[in-house]
Amino acid sequence: MKRWFSVLLTGILAASAFSYAAEELVVYSGRSEVLVEPLVERFEAQTGIRVKVRYGRDAELLATLAEEGARSPADLFWANTAGALGAAVNEGLLAPLPEELLALPEAFTPSSGRWVPLTARFRVLAYNPEVLSAEALPESVMDLPKRTELAGRIGWTPNYSSFQDFITAMRHLYGPEATLKWLEGMKALRPKAYASNSAMLEDLVAGEIDVALTNHYYILRLKHGVEEGEFEGPEEEEEEEKREEEGAGEPGLPLATHYFASGDVGNLALVTGIGVLKTAKHEAAALEFIRFLLSEEAQAYAAEEVGEYPVVASVSLPGFMLPQDKALELSPAFDFEQLRDLEETLDLLREADLL
Known part of the structure; x- marks a missing residue:
């Protein structure tokens, strides 16, 4: 009986979809x-x-x-x-x-x-240069809620992991009270929430919004055809085929990157x-x-x-x-292991009614 069980177990393990030598x-x-x-x-x-x-x-x-x-x-x-x-x-x-x-x-x-x-990769502010000039954009992401002229024209991704990493860093650098105040100030501008950065930037190009808090490489994907570095599951193959059909990017798109001042949390690595x-x-x-x-x-x-x-x-x-050398100077001085401290960030997002 024991031998039969051993043979059965060996067969099950051998049939595993992921085996190792x-x-x-x-x-x-x-x-x-x-x-x-x-x-x-x-x-x-x-x-x-x-x-x-x-x-x-x-x-x-x-x-x-x-x-x-x-x-x-x-x-x-x-x-x-x-x-x-x-x-x-x-x-x-x-x-x-x-x-x-x-x-x-x-x-x-x-x-x-x-x-x-x-x-x-770096957090950045994407913008439409046909609508806004770089000089009109703030030097710090902390000042973005003051730009009332952008009401209803801002995109963000509160449910996305990189946005939550950004908020976690803000919490550690400025404290939870200042972070909650920033979230509430942004919310007052009626930003449009997106499930993905790609969809958000497509709306920016289409004129639905004028600025978007995103990661720098999403801009490069649309303009220069770089690939996705994050594993996204079986849908990766479909996305790759779609990109091959659409070509290698469009450098002339009305889409530009705004970096905040060096060391600003808006440039978080x-x-x-x-x-x-x-x-x-x-x-x-x-x-x-x-x-x-x-x-x-x-x-x-x-x-x-x-x-x-x-x-x-x-x-x-x-x-x-x-x-x-310029890119490496952008991000604030920060122990990146602090980004594992996510639960308090999720609590703040819930308190601001963003999750």
């Missing part, structure tokens, strides 16, 4: 396949190390890691958000990284030393990163993979493919991107 480096990735697969192929060709990738949204992967515990086959957690990496640290999932790895990024290295940043799991079976290979992702080759590829900013020096960027 003992010699494979296993990566759980919240980043998109269009970004990850070419980098994995280059790494495999250079090192001979085989890599298996499991894709999912950050929250899904964290839940899987919690369920698997010490049995997890994963060696690395490559996350789309600093908040997810902070949560992994909080749950005791990630191992300390060597100082030589932590020293490679120029900015955004967390205080825990248990993950490294790989790329950065949305940091992607990677950490080694405490339960990793292939630690040396995992560290080698991280070194590769922080190489000039991999960092330049991420910039060219998805329009994200590298975190190491001397990386060539496409001409349509803000120079790297």
